[in-house]
Amino acid sequence: MRIRGLAVPLALVLTLVLSGSAGAFGISGFSGSLSDPTGSELTQAGAHADLTTTIDFNILDETGPEGPFEVTDGNAKDIEVNLPPGLVGDPQATPMCTDEQLEGVQNGGEISCPVDSQVGVVSITLYFQYVEHGQTFTVPVYNMQPPLGMPAQFGFNIFGVLTFVDAKVRDNGDYGITADLSGISEGLDLGASSLTLWGVPADPSHDAQRLGPNGELGAPSTAPPLALMSSPTVCPTTPLVTTMSADSWEEPGSFVSSSFDHDESGAPMLLTGCSKLPFQPTIKVAPDTSEADTPAGLTVEVKMPQDGLLNPEGLAPADLKNTKVTLPEGVVINPGQAAGLVACQPSEAAVGATGPAHCPSASKVGTVQISTPLLPDKIEGNVYILPSNPPHLQLLLAASADGVNLKLVGNVELDPRTGQVTTTFDETPQLPFTDLKLQFSGGAQAALATPATCGTYATASDFTPWTTPYESDRFSTDRFDVTSGPGGSACSAQLPFAPSMSAGATTDQAGGFTSFSMLIQRGDGQQRISRLQFKTPEGLLGMISKVPLCGEPAAAQGTCPADTQIGHTVVQAGPGPYPLVVPQTGQPPAPIYLTGGYAGAPYGLSIAVPVVAGPFNLGTIVVRAAISVDPHTSQLTITTDELPSVLDGIPTDLRTINAVIDRPGFMFNPTSCAPMSFSGTATSTEGTSAPLESHFQVGSCRSLTFKPRFSASTSGKTSRHRGASLDAKIVYPTAALGHNQASQQSNIAEVKVELPKRLPSRLTTLQKACSAAVFEANPANCPAASVVGAAKAVTPVLPVALSGPAYFVSHGGEAFPSLEVLLQGDGVRVDLTGTTFISKQGITSSTFKSVPDVPISSFELYLPEGPHSALAANGNLCNSKLSMPTLFVAQNGAEIHQSTPIGVTGCPKAKQAKKARNSQGKQAITVGHRGLRRAN
Numbered sequence: 001m002r003i004r005g006l007a008v009p010l011a012l013v014l015t016l017v018l019s020g021s022a023g024a025f026g027i028s029g030f031s032g033s034l035s036d037p038t039g040s041e042l043t044q045a046g047a048h049a050d051l052t053t054t055i056d057f058n059i060l061d062e063t064g065p066e067g068p069f070e071v072t073d074g075n076a077k078d079i080e081v082n083l084p085p086g087l088v089g090d091p092q093a094t095p096m097c098t099d100e101q102l103e104g105v106q107n108g109g110e111i112s113c114p115v116d117s118q119v120g121v122v123s124i125t126l127y128f129q130y131v132e133h134g135q136t137f138t139v140p141v142y143n144m145q146p147p148l149g150m151p152a153q154f155g156f157n158i159f160g161v162l163t164f165v166d167a168k169v170r171d172n173g174d175y176g177i178t179a180d181l182s183g184i185s186e187g188l189d190l191g192a193s194s195l196t197l198w199g200v201p202a203d204p205s206h207d208a209q210r211l212g213p214n215g216e217l218g219a220p221s222t223a224p225p226l227a228l229m230s231s232p233t234v235c236p237t238t239p240l241v242t243t244m245s246a247d248s249w250e251e252p253g254s255f256v257s258s259s260f261d262h263d264e265s266g267a268p269m270l271l272t273g274c275s276k277l278p279f280q281p282t283i284k285v286a287p288d289t290s291e292a293d294t295p296a297g298l299t300v301e302v303k304m305p306q307d308g309l310l311n312p313e314g315l316a317p318a319d320l321k322n323t324k325v326t327l328p329e330g331v332v333i334n335p336g337q338a339a340g341l342v343a344c345q346p347s348e349a350a351v352g353a354t355g356p357a358h359c360p361s362a363s364k365v366g367t368v369q370i371s372t373p374l375l376p377d378k379i380e381g382n383v384y385i386l387p388s389n390p391p392h393l394q395l396l397l398a399a400s401a402d403g404v405n406l407k408l409v410g411n412v413e414l415d416p417r418t419g420q421v422t423t424t425f426d427e428t429p430q431l432p433f434t435d436l437k438l439q440f441s442g443g444a445q446a447a448l449a450t451p452a453t454c455g456t457y458a459t460a461s462d463f464t465p466w467t468t469p470y471e472s473d474r475f476s477t478d479r480f481d482v483t484s485g486p487g488g489s490a491c492s493a494q495l496p497f498a499p500s501m502s503a504g505a506t507t508d509q510a511g512g513f514t515s516f517s518m519l520i521q522r523g524d525g526q527q528r529i530s531r532l533q534f535k536t537p538e539g540l541l542g543m544i545s546k547v548p549l550c551g552e553p554a555a556a557q558g559t560c561p562a563d564t565q566i567g568h569t570v571v572q573a574g575p576g577p578y579p580l581v582v583p584q585t586g587q588p589p590a591p592i593y594l595t596g597g598y599a600g601a602p603y604g605l606s607i608a609v610p611v612v613a614g615p616f617n618l619g620t621i622v623v624r625a626a627i628s629v630d631p632h633t634s635q636l637t638i639t640t641d642e643l644p645s646v647l648d649g650i651p652t653d654l655r656t657i658n659a660v661i662d663r664p665g666f667m668f669n670p671t672s673c674a675p676m677s678f679s680g681t682a683t684s685t686e687g688t689s690a691p692l693e694s695h696f697q698v699g700s701c702r703s704l705t706f707k708p709r710f711s712a713s714t715s716g717k718t719s720r721h722r723g724a725s726l727d728a729k730i731v732y733p734t735a736a737l738g739h740n741q742a743s744q745q746s747n748i749a750e751v752k753v754e755l756p757k758r759l760p761s762r763l764t765t766l767q768k769a770c771s772a773a774v775f776e777a778n779p780a781n782c783p784a785a786s787v788v789g790a791a792k793a794v795t796p797v798l799p800v801a802l803s804g805p806a807y808f809v810s811h812g813g814e815a816f817p818s819l820e821v822l823l824q825g826d827g828v829r830v831d832l833t834g835t836t837f838i839s840k841q842g843i844t845s846s847t848f849k850s851v852p853d854v855p856i857s858s859f860e861l862y863l864p865e866g867p868h869s870a871l872a873a874n875g876n877l878c879n880s881k882l883s884m885p886t887l888f889v890a891q892n893g894a895e896i897h898q899s900t901p902i903g904v905t906g907c908p909k910a911k912q913a914k915k916a917r918n919s920q921g922k923q924a925i926t927v928g929h930r931g932l933r934r935a936n
Contacts, residue, residue: 026073046276047316076247079244082170082243083179115213115219124136134192171405171406174429235271235273243257275471277308278317306373329451369437373432393411457481458479510700528685534679534692539672548563548564555606558606558620582611583610711728760844769807786809791805804824830852
């Protein structure tokens with residue numbers, strides 16, 4: 001209560017009791033009713049009933065000089081009445097009175113409120129000193145012009161004391177109305193109060209209690225008959241409950257309370273007739289662009305006709321309880337919106353607390369606007385993201401106007417397979433509205449993205465009224481069209497798929513250590529990337545020997561040790577010019593680990609991407625890839641597993657993938673400066689394949705030296721049965737290398753040797769060559785007679801040497817079988833093919849035309865004697881000077897032409913000739929998985 005003026009007659013001042021009673025302040029009775037103008041109980045839901053609340057305070061019996069009298073047991077200070085949720089009033093239904101008019105400032109103290117602003121009456125029972133019983137005064141109640149920030153206010157004037165009832169909305173709970181009388185005058189010894197607000201103030205049945213302009217009762221209303229009060233639109237199985245609390249001037253802040261849920265006859269206060277209430281909500285949903293695959297704002301507008309809310313002859317429509325809106329499949333969350341987004345914390349959202357929300361602007365994802373006939377202004381505010389994680393997100397609708405603070409929590413469910421968005425708002429307040437408009441943020445970082453293809457898209461909605469189960473849900477559908485591609489491009493029957501690739505080393509120094517990056521890009525309006533496979537240029541390799549390999553299960557879990565990391569990746573997701581970058585600035589990098597064998601390949605990658613975007617943490621996504629080695633060129637082929645297309649309902653919508661290999665001293669360039677390419681294939685989620693290619697070439701090849709040392713030897717102990725042997729060795733000189741250089745020498749590209757006539761090919765062995773089909777299927781199935789030797793290669797690239805057998809293999813169309821050297825180690829297989837040619841003069845030459853661009857420390861090929869030796873011997877080798885013309889071609893184009901002497905071992909000295917002839921020494925060769933071994 002606020003006192004605007006005090007014009008109480010002197011006699012009354014002398015007889016008012018200032019609190020002096022000694023009892024305990026309390027409430028002896030609290031009751032109320034919903035009735036029609038005749039006073040009969042009105043239980044129809046949504047009806048425009050008169051509302052009456054009656055409060056009786058404790059009364060004490062006292063004795064004075066003139067006999068017994070009654071006094072209140074304390075003076076009431078504050079009264080708060082909590083009406084049932086859904087019981088609403090429309091202060092716009094009548095004219096309003098000002099404080100000055102209620103006080104009679106310009107009318108000699110007489111009330112001058114407009115007649116049609118009267119909305120009820122209040123009966124106040126006051127107690128006076130030495131007066132036997134209290135006296136009841138009935139005065140008009142007016143619809144007041146509320147102060148700023150107050151939804152509605154009612155007031156009355158009792159003996160010049162202005163009393164105001166502030167009507168507030170409980171924004172900390174059920175959004176019902178609370179009637180608050182604060183600071184009641186200490187001079188009013190209030191014993192009872194009965195306040196009646198008329199359901200239809202202009203109804204003629206209230207004329208008898210209506211105060212005229214001259215203070216007379218019985219004034220008719222000239223205003224249109226509009227409804228002020230409306231009953232809840234719910235038919236509960238439990239009674240409507242009204243509660244109150246009050247304190248006294250004697251003990252301020254010490255509140256006593258009471259409640260009622262029955263009428264005066266003791267019957268429960270239940271509403272009926274819910275099935276009679278209209279309920280016709282509709283929805284309209286439209287993105288702010290008609291372009292496909294584009295960031296989009298979205299407007300969702302729900303309309304609720306409220307024709308019966310003000311119509312005194314009608315019934316208020318059922319209030320909306322639950323709303324479920326399912327956007328069309330293809331309308332998805334835009335990943336780009338997460339950048340810079342924060343969550344509104346519970347303490348900021350103030351859900352369940354009094355007052356407005358105070359969310360940070362960075363948590364805003366849209367705006368909300370609500371029109372209601374109950375308030376002169378629209379309820380406006382914002383939509384915020386609350387702490388949550390896909391696929392279960394939470395939104396906060398926070399809007400305020402005229403002292404009403406709405407804070408509604410909505411749940412957003414994302415389909416984990418398609419990303420389809422379904423939003424629900426449950427148990428929304430029982431407050432009527434005509435229009436609710438949600439506008440989700442648009443622009444380059446819009447909240448949503450449109451479907452990838454053109455077409456007509458339907459939004460489905462399900463509205464549940466508070467009258468359920470007495471009234472069924474209403475379903476509404478709205479459609480919008482996507483009419484063009486991104487940027488206004490023409491629609492196509494099938495999306496194109498043309499990703500691009502840009503790959504390259506950070507240095508072009510041949511043979512030098514380098515970092516390497518590969519960038520895959522896909523434009524808007526294209527099919528999504530599902531898998532990638534790419535092949536490195538020849539000679540672009542990594543020092544596997546210098547990196548520990550991550551094993552399982554750490555590789556599968558993305559928890560590899562740091563010393564297995566060889567690089568990192570950065571991806572961008574989402575349409576438009578501002579996709580989401582993962583990892584975001586300040587977040588841990590997404591490491592690329594080198595792993596042991598994976599998917600049948602000798603090595604693999606574990607790419608661990610921690611997806612932390614704004615307030616969302618989707619955990620670490622692990623993408624695996626297999627690294628296979630081409631047995632002929634040693635090129636690496638990297639094949640990824642299927643890339644995730646949706647993460648917990650958020651489409652990955654990959655636009656760029658940037659993989660960087662930057663471990664120092666790991667990757668190194670080829671020693672060939674020939675133009676090459678980094679090539680590959682991208683596969684879309686729709687199964688379409690697209691080629692990928694990026695030019696690659698290094699320089700400064702001429703700065704590399706080329707000085708391999710080549711030697712050969714044969715045993716002088718030969719026979720027609722066992723043939724002859726040959727041991728050929730290539731050794732690269734070791735030299736101190738700079739930290740930027742993997743090799744200062746060019747690797748071998750081609751080797752050609754011509755055997756002397758004394759060491760011809762053994763024709764009987766050539767005839768036992770393995771067929772190419774058998775060899776290519778499985779060399780282990782080749783005939784034993786086709787195995788003619790063994791080889792061993794030591795390379796700084798691998799932690800172990802490569803070794804294996806040498807075969808004669810017959811290829812269709814070739815005059816002579818080729819010499820196939822199969823090297824294996826650490827899961828890697830390398831095939832060296834030497835073409836065999838026998839001239840008319842019987843000279844055998846072998847040419848290895850395609851030697852992989854791989855650095856070696858040494859290489860040894862041993863062709864032993866035996867029943868199936870590759871070579872025969874013409875005459876005594878011990879008395880011959882053997883040599884073979886040799887050509888070495890480097891990867892950088894340098895050539896070495898030389899006549900390589902063939903040393904003959906095992907020849908007896910002159911004094912030991914006799915002993916040598918009697919010698920029965922034998923030589924054997926063993927090829928095993930550990931390499932080449934000899935025994936004498």
